[in-house]
Amino acid sequence: MAINREHELHGRRKGRNLGLGLVLAAFVLIVFGITIAKMSGGAMMEAYDHTVRPSLMVEDE
Amino acid sequence: MTDTTIIPRQDEASFGDFFALLKPRVMSLVVFTAxxxxxxxxxxxxxxxAFASILFIAIGAGASGALNMWWDADIDAVMRRTSGRPVPGGRVTAEDARNLGLALSGLSVxxxxxxANLVAAALLAFTIFFYAVIYTIxxxxxxxxxxVIGGAAGAFPPMIGWAVATGGVSVESVLMFALIFMWTPPxxxxxALFMNEDYTKAGVPMLTVxxxxxxxxxxxxxxxVLLAAIAIGIGFSGIGGPVYLVAALGLNAxxxxxxxxxxxxxxxxxxxxGYxxxxxxxxxxLSYLFLHFLALMAEAGLDRLGITLVEGW
Incomplete structure (x- = not known):
């Protein structure tokens, strides 16, 4: 019995792997889309980063 | 689970079996109302x-569906309507259903x-908790x-949708919640009136049993009667209007x-x-609820286009 014999189970696994791959790719696209939408809406692009960042200071303080 | 149920694992699950754990038909209602x-x-x-928010609300609803299928595998196996679901069918283990449910709950929130915002996320988290723990378990x-109490879980989606846009809760969103909440029992x-035997067999304390x-x-x-009062009352709120009111009067009658x-x-x-x-x-x-929300959306659409049907409404 050859070790690479195709079984019906392999087809089903392939379908699952393909499905999961597409879901992950879609997730990446959605996160990217949210980022673009938030940034084009003028959302804050910088945040606290464990060090003083002058760009985050409120002016006239 | 209250008692042990052994469900033999027959074969490896396909992608569709995992998708079925998310109760796609319930999800479609959630997508629409949200x-x-x-x-x-x-x-x-x-x-x-808006698209991403509705998608994650739907995934959150799907996650609670998977948790429901994990906990209720023993009931589902007995009832004819649900015996073909992935867990009682032996294609997905109850543990896999639980893990998928927990992972997607966290991800969606x-x-x-x-x-969107913290209010919408908190409402979604509460909805999942309410459906999976308070209702199912x-x-x-x-x-x-x-x-009656479980209906609250299904009533949250429009409230979450409203919170996505406004970042809060208001009279209008509570009224939409009340509409679904009162609609669920009838x-x-x-x-249950024509599915009584299933519930009797499974030992679920349905009112009919x-x-x-x-x-x-x-x-x-x-x-x-209570539902009609709420449905018609919405016609006089901020989201109502002549189109909705006419639809609501007809549907409720x-x-x-x-x-x-x-x-x-x-x-x-x-x-x-034969019932x-x-x-x-x-x-x-089913069409009652669908048409009420469709009328509300029509009202909002007319508003956005600047069309007034009745002066001074």
Missing amino acids: AAGLFVAPVSVHPVL VMLYLA WLKRATPQNI HFWAL THGRRKTRNQILAYT QFAIRAWMLWRRDEAAADAD RAEKRFFGLS
Whole structure:
């Protein structure tokens, strides 16, 4: 019995792997889309980063 | 689970089996009502953010569906309507269903927070908790009021949609919640009237099992009257208007007449025609809810286009 014999189970696994791959790719696209939408809406692009960042200071303080 | 059920694992699950764990048909209702809540809100949302928010609300609802299938595998195996689900069918283990449910719960809440805001995310988290823990694990097997209280879980999506847009809760969103909340008991009890045997076999304390069908018919009529008051009341709120009010008056008159007919029937008459009136009432309840939300969306659409049908409304 050859070790690479195709079984019906392999087809089903392939379908699952393909499905999961597409879901992950879609997730990446959605996160990217949210980022673009938030940034084009003028959302804050910088945040606290464990060090003083002058760009985050409120002016006239 | 309250008692052990051994479900033999037959074969490896396909992608579709995992998707079926998310209860796609319930998800489609959630997508629709959440989108309605978002659309009727007076604040506009970036279309990409609106799409992403509705998607993650749907995934959150799907996650609670998977948790429900994990906990209820023993009940599902006994009932004819649900015996083909992936877990009782032996294609997915109960543990896999639980893990998928927990993972997607966390993902959907975090992503909704990032795409929308904290209020919407907190409402989604509460909805999942309410459906999975309060309803499925606790009340479903404990009280004949299970449907009434569990209905709250299904009533949250428009409120979450509204929170995505406005970042808060208001009278209008509470009214949309109340509409689904009051609609759920007559909808499910009509189903229980002609599915009684299934629930009896599974030992779920449905009202039809514990108090009989006569009492259930009384309750359906009572809730239908209360539902009509809320549905028509929405017509005079900030999201209502002439189009909605006309639709609501027509739909509620029809729904009330059918509830009245169910109330007048006895079991002999129902048995004689194979529960035809009960099945029609159940069918009508689906379009009833759909058309109410569609009318609300039409109202918001007209508003956005700047069309006023009745001066001074």
